[in-house]
Amino acid sequence: MSAIALEVRDVIKTFETDTGSINAVDQVSFSVSHGEFVALVGPSGSGKTTMLSILAALLTPTSGQVLIDGQDLARMGEAQRVALRREKIGFTFQSNNLIPFLSALENVEFMLRLNQRFDKSGKLRAAELLSRLGLGERLNNLPNQMSGGQQQRVAIARALIHSPTLVLADEPTASLDTERAFQVVQTFAALIHENQRAGIMVTHDLRMVQYTDRVLQMRDGKLVKIYSDKQEILALAKGE
Amino acid sequence: MYSLSLATYLALKEVWRNRGRFFLVSLVIALITLLVLFIAALGEGLGTNNREYISKVDGQLVVFLEKADYIISASRLNQTTLRAVRRVQGVEAAGPLSAANTAILLPEQKVLKVSLLGVEAGRPGAPQLQAGRTFLSATAREAIVDQRVLDRSDIQLGDTITIRSTQGTDDQFYDLKVVGTTSGQAFFFQPSIFVAPSVWEQVRPKSEAELNNTTPAINIIIVRASDPAQAAQVQENLLASVNNIEVADIPTTINNIPGYSAQQGTVQTQGFFTLLIGVLVIGGFFQIQILQKVPQIGVLKAIGASNPVVGASAIIQISVVTAIGVAIGGLLTYLFSLGFPPTVPLAFDGKSSAFAIAALLAIGPLGGLVSVFYAVRIEPLKALRLS
Numbered sequence: 001m002s003a004i005a006l007e008v009r010d011v012i013k014t015f016e017t018d019t020g021s022i023n024a025v026d027q028v029s030f031s032v033s034h035g036e037f038v039a040l041v042g043p044s045g046s047g048k049t050t051m052l053s054i055l056a057a058l059l060t061p062t063s064g065q066v067l068i069d070g071q072d073l074a075r076m077g078e079a080q081r082v083a084l085r086r087e088k089i090g091f092t093f094q095s096n097n098l099i100p101f102l103s104a105l106e107n108v109e110f111m112l113r114l115n116q117r118f119d120k121s122g123k124l125r126a127a128e129l130l131s132r133l134g135l136g137e138r139l140n141n142l143p144n145q146m147s148g149g150q151q152q153r154v155a156i157a158r159a160l161i162h163s164p165t166l167v168l169a170d171e172p173t174a175s176l177d178t179e180r181a182f183q184v185v186q187t188f189a190a191l192i193h194e195n196q197r198a199g200i201m202v203t204h205d206l207r208m209v210q211y212t213d214r215v216l217q218m219r220d221g222k223l224v225k226i227y228s229d230k231q232e233i234l235a236l237a238k239g240e
Numbered sequence: 241m242y243s244l245s246l247a248t249y250l251a252l253k254e255v256w257r258n259r260g261r262f263f264l265v266s267l268v269i270a271l272i273t274l275l276v277l278f279i280a281a282l283g284e285g286l287g288t289n290n291r292e293y294i295s296k297v298d299g300q301l302v303v304f305l306e307k308a309d310y311i312i313s314a315s316r317l318n319q320t321t322l323r324a325v326r327r328v329q330g331v332e333a334a335g336p337l338s339a340a341n342t343a344i345l346l347p348e349q350k351v352l353k354v355s356l357l358g359v360e361a362g363r364p365g366a367p368q369l370q371a372g373r374t375f376l377s378a379t380a381r382e383a384i385v386d387q388r389v390l391d392r393s394d395i396q397l398g399d400t401i402t403i404r405s406t407q408g409t410d411d412q413f414y415d416l417k418v419v420g421t422t423s424g425q426a427f428f429f430q431p432s433i434f435v436a437p438s439v440w441e442q443v444r445p446k447s448e449a450e451l452n453n454t455t456p457a458i459n460i461i462i463v464r465a466s467d468p469a470q471a472a473q474v475q476e477n478l479l480a481s482v483n484n485i486e487v488a489d490i491p492t493t494i495n496n497i498p499g500y501s502a503q504q505g506t507v508q509t510q511g512f513f514t515l516l517i518g519v520l521v522i523g524g525f526f527q528i529q530i531l532q533k534v535p536q537i538g539v540l541k542a543i544g545a546s547n548p549v550v551g552a553s554a555i556i557q558i559s560v561v562t563a564i565g566v567a568i569g570g571l572l573t574y575l576f577s578l579g580f581p582p583t584v585p586l587a588f589d590g591k592s593s594a595f596a597i598a599a600l601l602a603i604g605p606l607g608g609l610v611s612v613f614y615a616v617r618i619e620p621l622k623a624l625r626l627s
């Protein structure tokens with residue numbers, strides 16, 4: 001059993017709205033190990049994005065604890081949280097992922113620049129990673145010269161290049177056709193496994209969970225079911 | 241510092257990849273620069289043309305008739321006052337200045353309007369010679385002319401010029417030999433020609449009543465103190481021992497040139513408002529740009545770019561675009577200034593141009609300040625929520 005990368009303990013996030021307060025995330029606990037790829041599924045409004053924002057130290061939980069590599073996010077100052085996002089977390093967002101004035105390669109390299117780790121070998125690794133994601137011909141394209149799916153793959157490379165502990169992906173396949181979606185998630189899973197990252201992918205598309213090691217199902221902010229048996233996961237992916 | 245180089249990288253990449261758009265902004269700044277520099281040059285030129293002669297006289301004090309309110313044309317003094325002034329303690333030398341307007345006849349029925357100034361050779365108020373010599377006698381029909389007269393006509397040193405003055409109801413014509421030249425001696429917006437006092441009295445325009453005058457009328461007396469540092473003391477001595485006069489130093493005299501202060505004030509106000517418009521235009525542009533960039537900045541922050549990086553990048557970008565604009569504007573101004581006729585009173589003086597350029601370089605960052613604050617305050621959460 002690998003070491004624990006992420007630990008979530010009794011996290012609650014309450015939003016105050018005009019109509020009253022709602023618990024977008026309600027008493028959620030789970031953990032993810034290095035080398036483990038986890039899917040986060042659930043109907044719209046079930047709290048997936050809220051959960052992801054909390055894990056990314058973008059949102060502070062109302063109560064509960066989040067530990068990344070044993071470090072408690074709540075005990076960090078804002079500057080430390082920024083450093084944590086830059087060093088230990090890789091992100092892909094649903095859209096508007098990339099810096100529009102940087103090429104595919106530069107977008108990936110930028111993650112290394114942020115971490116003061118940009119050099120010749122970094123540049124080479126960035127190009128290799130992009131090639132592996134099928135973008136070897138697109139290294140110098142600007143985001144607006146690429147399809148949504150290509151941009152998504154650049155974002156995946158950016159989320160992995162700096163060897164983060166935790167990789168968070170919000171709906172990475174939303175703008176891909178089925179064929180591409182399978183391919184991208186498969187590569188994503190392989191990279192996470194190879195490099196011993198802890199990956200969490202939010203998805204609407206249950207077919208994608210077949211490449212993950214565990215599926216966390218949310219409803220109304222609660223973690224209602226965890227699938228960790230491979231057979232169960234495959235059945236879920238087939239819609240059974 | 242690492243954040244700074246990262247910020248510079250971001251700022252320059254963005255400018256380069258959107259160079260068309262940023263160049264347009266630079267062009268707007270260039271036009272504002274052109275305008276501001278021309279206004280500054282015009283202010284300097286107008287000011288120079290008004291005060292040039294007075295600011296160069298070899299003296300520290302100016303004596304006016306009492307209640308003339310330091311206005312040269314309103315002051316009427318006489319030889320008695322001049323002699324009295326010369327006897328005052330601390331006065332090293334004093335020279336009369338008599339001022340009038342006349343016109344030099346040029347070929348093809350053209351005329352050149354000039355200031356006709358009566359001065360005593362070798363006394364304060366007489367111009368510094370550039371070439372030639374001064375008047376041989378107090379009655380010789382000789383003139384020292386400003387270089388601008390030569391620039392605007394074909395007249396040369398040694399030529400004889402004809403001036404036209406209206407005396408009573410008749411036009412009279414007088415010949416004067418150009419025996420000397422001087423430079424930079426504009427008086428009330430006109431280039432000057434200098435003659436001896438009694439010649440001045442003979443050839444100046446006169447009203448019917450003045451036709452029989454032979455003793456030269458004096459407008460003001462320019463006084464050189466034995467010790468320039470003691471000018472204030474000499475001023476008191478003058479007021480105490482000479483009747484019916486008022487005394488001013490040179491800056492006061494200049495500021496009381498009719499219209500001078502108002503003119504300079506107008507030009508400065510124009511310059512100020514042009515700069516203000518510049519601040520608003522640049523501020524508006526960068527503010528709109530930041531609003532469009534909210535998701536992008538959210539992503540930057542979400543992946544770990546710190547606020548100093550985001551803020552510095554915005555400031556660097558604005559500064560670069562402004563600097564390019566000011567450089568283009570400066571170049572345009574230079575090119576335009578080459579083609580301007582000498583009659584347009586433009587004076588590109590180093591000090592006022594440098595001040596204008598400093599102000600222009602400041603307007604970019606000043607205008608962009610709001611947008612920088614805005615950028616720094618964008619929440620990284622936007623990256624997720626806007627998706």
Ligand SMILES: Nc1ncnc2c1ncn2[C@@H]1O[C@H](COP(=O)(O)OP(=O)(O)OP(=O)(O)O)[C@@H](O)[C@H]1O
Nearest residue numbers: 015016017024042043044045046047048049050051
């Ligand atoms: N800032 C907020 N203020 C108030 N309520 C919020 C806020 N953010 C989210 N919510 C609410 O919290 C709940 C969970 O939202 P969240 O975006 O996490 O759902 P989700 O599972 O990501 O949905 P989807 O699949 O549609 O993206 C929703 O009911 C939402 O309306």
Ligand SMILES: [Mg+2]
Nearest residue numbers: 048049050170
């Ligand atoms: Mg969501």
